[in-house]
Amino acid sequence: MENEKIDEGCGLVGGFLRASFKFPDRPALFVNNSLFTYNQLRDYARRVSRGINSVEDRKKSLVGFLGYRSLGAYSSILGILMSGRGYVPLNPKYPVERIANIINRIDADVMAVCEECFWLLPSLLPLVNKAMHLIFLDFSPLKNTTGLARADASTYLSSIAADLPAAPQTVPGGSDVAYLLFTSGSTGEPKGVPISHANVRAYIDYTCARYGFNEHDRFSQTADMSFDLSILEIFPCWESGACLYCLPKSSVMLPAKFIRDHELTVWISVPSVGAFLDRMRLLHPGAFPSLRYCLFDGEPLLASIASKWQAAAPSAIVENLYGPTEATVAISDFRWKGEESLRRCKNGIVPIGWIFKGQFACVVDENLLPVFLGTLGELCLGGSQVCKGYYSDPDKTKQQFIKINNGGKIWYRTGDLVIENEDGCLNYIGRIDNQVKILGHRVELQEIDHALRRASSEELAVAIAWPLNSASAEGVVGFIPNSCERNEAEIIEECKKTLPAYMAPSRIVFIKNIPLNGNAKIDRLQLQNILEQEKEGVIHE
Amino acid sequence: MSDREIKDHIISYIKAHSTVSDKESFTIADTTDIMDSGLLNSIDFIDMITALEKKNNITFDLENMDPLEYSTIAGLISAVENAKK
Numbered sequence: 001m002e003n004e005k006i007d008e009g010c011g012l013v014g015g016f017l018r019a020s021f022k023f024p025d026r027p028a029l030f031v032n033n034s035l036f037t038y039n040q041l042r043d044y045a046r047r048v049s050r051g052i053n054s055v056e057d058r059k060k061s062l063v064g065f066l067g068y069r070s071l072g073a074y075s076s077i078l079g080i081l082m083s084g085r086g087y088v089p090l091n092p093k094y095p096v097e098r099i100a101n102i103i104n105r106i107d108a109d110v111m112a113v114c115e116e117c118f119w120l121l122p123s124l125l126p127l128v129n130k131a132m133h134l135i136f137l138d139f140s141p142l143k144n145t146t147g148l149a150r151a152d153a154s155t156y157l158s159s160i161a162a163d164l165p166a167a168p169q170t171v172p173g174g175s176d177v178a179y180l181l182f183t184s185g186s187t188g189e190p191k192g193v194p195i196s197h198a199n200v201r202a203y204i205d206y207t208c209a210r211y212g213f214n215e216h217d218r219f220s221q222t223a224d225m226s227f228d229l230s231i232l233e234i235f236p237c238w239e240s241g242a243c244l245y246c247l248p249k250s251s252v253m254l255p256a257k258f259i260r261d262h263e264l265t266v267w268i269s270v271p272s273v274g275a276f277l278d279r280m281r282l283l284h285p286g287a288f289p290s291l292r293y294c295l296f297d298g299e300p301l302l303a304s305i306a307s308k309w310q311a312a313a314p315s316a317i318v319e320n321l322y323g324p325t326e327a328t329v330a331i332s333d334f335r336w337k338g339e340e341s342l343r344r345c346k347n348g349i350v351p352i353g354w355i356f357k358g359q360f361a362c363v364v365d366e367n368l369l370p371v372f373l374g375t376l377g378e379l380c381l382g383g384s385q386v387c388k389g390y391y392s393d394p395d396k397t398k399q400q401f402i403k404i405n406n407g408g409k410i411w412y413r414t415g416d417l418v419i420e421n422e423d424g425c426l427n428y429i430g431r432i433d434n435q436v437k438i439l440g441h442r443v444e445l446q447e448i449d450h451a452l453r454r455a456s457s458e459e460l461a462v463a464i465a466w467p468l469n470s471a472s473a474e475g476v477v478g479f480i481p482n483s484c485e486r487n488e489a490e491i492i493e494e495c496k497k498t499l500p501a502y503m504a505p506s507r508i509v510f511i512k513n514i515p516l517n518g519n520a521k522i523d524r525l526q527l528q529n530i531l532e533q534e535k536e537g538v539i540h541e
Numbered sequence: 542m543s544d545r546e547i548k549d550h551i552i553s554y555i556k557a558h559s560t561v562s563d564k565e566s567f568t569i570a571d572t573t574d575i576m577d578s579g580l581l582n583s584i585d586f587i588d589m590i591t592a593l594e595k596k597n598n599i600t601f602d603l604e605n606m607d608p609l610e611y612s613t614i615a616g617l618i619s620a621v622e623n624a625k626k
Contacts, residue, residue, distance in 0.1 A: 280590070
């Protein structure tokens with residue numbers, strides 16, 4: 001790849017390289033108020049790739065990088081891929097112990113460190129238990145390197161001449177890892193999900209063919225690189241010769257002005273952004289006339305938010321995407337079509353739609369036997385987008401990657417409960433771990449969430465089964481933001497209008513904020529902890 | 542609210558909602574980005590904006606403001622002044 005020969009074997013980075021030769025002078029990246037062309041970005045990435053190849057002779061398959069919303073971070077992704085290795089994003093927002101844990105577990109002894117993360121090294125490096133070669137991504141000579149030198153070896157990118165001879169070309173195979181992400185499990189060790197070039201190529205090829213992006217598109221980039229939504233933002237954009245706009249952190253949750261100022265054409269985010277915009281009066285009809293696509297992924301999309309996005313971006317196609325990290329970003333989609341779509345929603349949540357052509361779904365019961373259409377069951381996924389198992393973790397792999405009916409195919413158990421309709425459209429009902437028994441009845445907490453949302457007129461309303469004893473509970477507690485104008489009795493009374501008595505919350509807790517995890521998803525475990533601590537007599541504000 | 546009062550209000554809001562460990566000796570420069578520095582998360586930040594609007598009986602022109610303009614104490618003070626005009 002270093003000698004710029006591009007063929008189908010170039011895996012995930014091939015699309016970027018092709019676009020960089022086709023559109024060398026077109027803008028590829030807007031970050032920190034600067035615009036970089038495809039030529040410039042390829043040159044920066046090439047320097048990273050050479051930096052890696054100059055210190056490591058391909059004994060390792062992965063390279064970690066520590067970077068955040070910067071030219072260095074994007075160049076790292078591309079440079080690592082161009083060097084023929086897979087990238088492992090190390091999110092500087094994570095606790096240092098977690099970053100060190102990842103570094104210690106991966107098959108890598110080189111780490112690229114971007115300038116914005118240099119400050120982290122003095123606390124991180126003492127926790128790393130192996131020799132690492134650090135490549136400092138200083139695109140200009142560093143002004144002050146005091147305190148940075150506690151690495152076993154280090155290379156400054158500014159010292160790498162741009163005209164070094166090309167390193168031997170290394171073309172990754174389809175089964176080689178393109179990227180390795182660690183899922184943000186709320187308990188225990190994070191699980192490493194290795195996605196191969198074959199997995200991600202299947203996904204990118206489907207996505208590009210479906211949407212027909214082109215070099216005039218301007219994509220949003222909001223997701224951290226440790227979250228696989230970033231793959232959807234970054235790679236289809238660069239495959240199409242389009243420009244990627246990295247939103248400043250301050251605009252990620254309130255992007256209205258940024259979308260308008262930069263006339264973005266493709267918006268991709270978690271659905272919560274819509275709820276924030278709505279709260280700040282910024283999701284009004286006609287707000288975003290430039291948008292051609294609004295794609296949501298990562299958590300359930302509420303029908304109310306889909307409908308408001310559609311009105312705000314009247315020329316756009318609004319879609320709900322679904323897919324666990326293990327199945328490469330997204331594996332099903334549902335196009336929002338107003339009233340017609342509203343009728344397909346369950347519990348106020350937009351369907352996750354149809355499985356992509358060429359991928360497979362099977363809905364099973366607790367004995368892993370396929371259920372009839374229209375029956376609730378756990379969604380299992382198979383096909384070229386589904387990874388082979390967890391990184392260096394055969395036990396967890398065995399638990400989640402299974403055979404159905406003793407067939408030869410391996411399926412990934414998502415833990416998501418769905419109902420498949422007669423036309424193949426899937427409705428997401430909830431997580432299997434949110435399925436509890438209350439007084440003997442099987443209950444989906446999402447259904448109660450929906451009733452709470454309606455009763456409180458708050459978008460973020462959450463039900464917790466409580467008190468909990470393994471998977472059964474005596475009742476339900478509702479959590480509502482304290483901005484709600486209704487009182488406890490009114491909300492409970494309203495819920496009782498739609499829910500059977502055993503499902504209606506017996507109590508409402510008003511809290512300042514519904515806790516979200518690092519990926520902006522509702523963190524039920526934290527809410528459960530509040531109740532747990534309350535039981536133990538810890539007083540909360 | 543005077544500039545001083547706005548500043549005190551924001552600081553006490555941050556103290557109440559932030560996870561900073563040493564709340565007693567906590568200080569913040571007028572130009573520190575409240576969200577970028579991790580002092581408040583997005584939800585707390587939005588709540589703080591709403592609370593400032595309520596307290597001052599104003600409506601910010603969020604439509605035409607870059608979040609960077611109102612994510613510092615200095616920015617918020619001038620945003621309140623502009624909204625009062």
